[in-house]
Amino acid sequence: MLRALRAGLxxxxxxxxxxxxxxLPAHCIVCGHRLSEQEHCVCTACSVTLPYTRFRARRDxxxxxxxxxxxxxGRADSYIFYRQHSDAHRIISAIKYYGRSxxxxxxxxxxxxxxxGTAFFRDIDLIIPIPLSPRRERRRGYNQSLMLARGVGExxxxxxxxxxxxxxxxxxxxxxxxxxxxxxxxxGIFSAPKPAAVSGRHILIIDDVITTGATITSAAxxxxxxxxxxxxxxxxxxxxxxxxx
Numbered sequence: 001m002l003r004a005l006r007a008g009l010x011x012x013x014x015x016x017x018x019x020x021x022x023x024l025p026a027h028c029i030v031c032g033h034r035l036s037e038q039e040h041c042v043c044t045a046c047s048v049t050l051p052y053t054r055f056r057a058r059r060d061x062x063x064x065x066x067x068x069x070x071x072x073x074g075r076a077d078s079y080i081f082y083r084q085h086s087d088a089h090r091i092i093s094a095i096k097y098y099g100r101s102x103x104x105x106x107x108x109x110x111x112x113x114x115x116x117g118t119a120f121f122r123d124i125d126l127i128i129p130i131p132l133s134p135r136r137e138r139r140r141g142y143n144q145s146l147m148l149a150r151g152v153g154e155x156x157x158x159x160x161x162x163x164x165x166x167x168x169x170x171x172x173x174x175x176x177x178x179x180x181x182x183x184x185x186x187x188g189i190f191s192a193p194k195p196a197a198v199s200g201r202h203i204l205i206i207d208d209v210i211t212t213g214a215t216i217t218s219a220a221x222x223x224x225x226x227x228x229x230x231x232x233x234x235x236x237x238x239x240x241x242x243x244x245x
Contacts, residue, residue: 078238108151199227
């Protein structure tokens with residue numbers, strides 16, 4: 001009886017999802033074409049042509065090179081390359097400016113799936129996203145890095161905690177700043193309010209885009225000062241300029 005009820009509810013749920021898809025069809029956040037039932041956020045055609053870094057946890061990759069020596073670095077990786085007016089730019093824009101928190105979670109899942117089978121997630125104790133200022137999070141409605149982190153957590157089973165790093169300063173955007181200005185802009189802007197929760201642990205920091213590593217370094221410094229043993233880094237995108245580092 002219970003099994004039959006569950007089956008009926010599952011069929012009803014499937015019918016409702018099908019009706020919702022018919023009335024409110026989902027579209028690819030890159031090309032705008034309608035998605036099939038098997039596709040999520042990015043269509044298969046666009047997924048094939050995304051500018052993947054394909055670092056796959058390779059040691060001494062460009063992301064590691066810009067972070068090594070700044071803090072106790074475990075591993076670092078990025079999923080795709082980012083440049084203005086590209087497919088990656090459209091994904092980042094949808095996630096940050098057009099309310100697509102679902103796309104952030106989906107891209108987090110894809111980031112983690114790409115690294116499955118490597119040693120990237122080995123011995124990581126906790127995932128911590130880069131926080132937004134309260135004002136920006138209220139305006140946006142969510143923190144895109146937290147959504148990415150939740151997707152990674154779904155795949156890896158590693159706990160995600162967005163309360164262990166806080167942004168103390170609502171600093172200006174980094175977008176148009178040079179390297180030195182970026183470093184100055186984020187210096188001391190984070191705090192780790194619960195040192196006991198991070199002390200002695202290997203932390204994975206999640207962010208949307210890495211350009212110079214200034215924001216991530218500032219966050220890592222706060223976590224290290226609170227006692228974190230090791231910091232690894234995973235971002236959705238890496239600016240193409242990192243290849244010159």
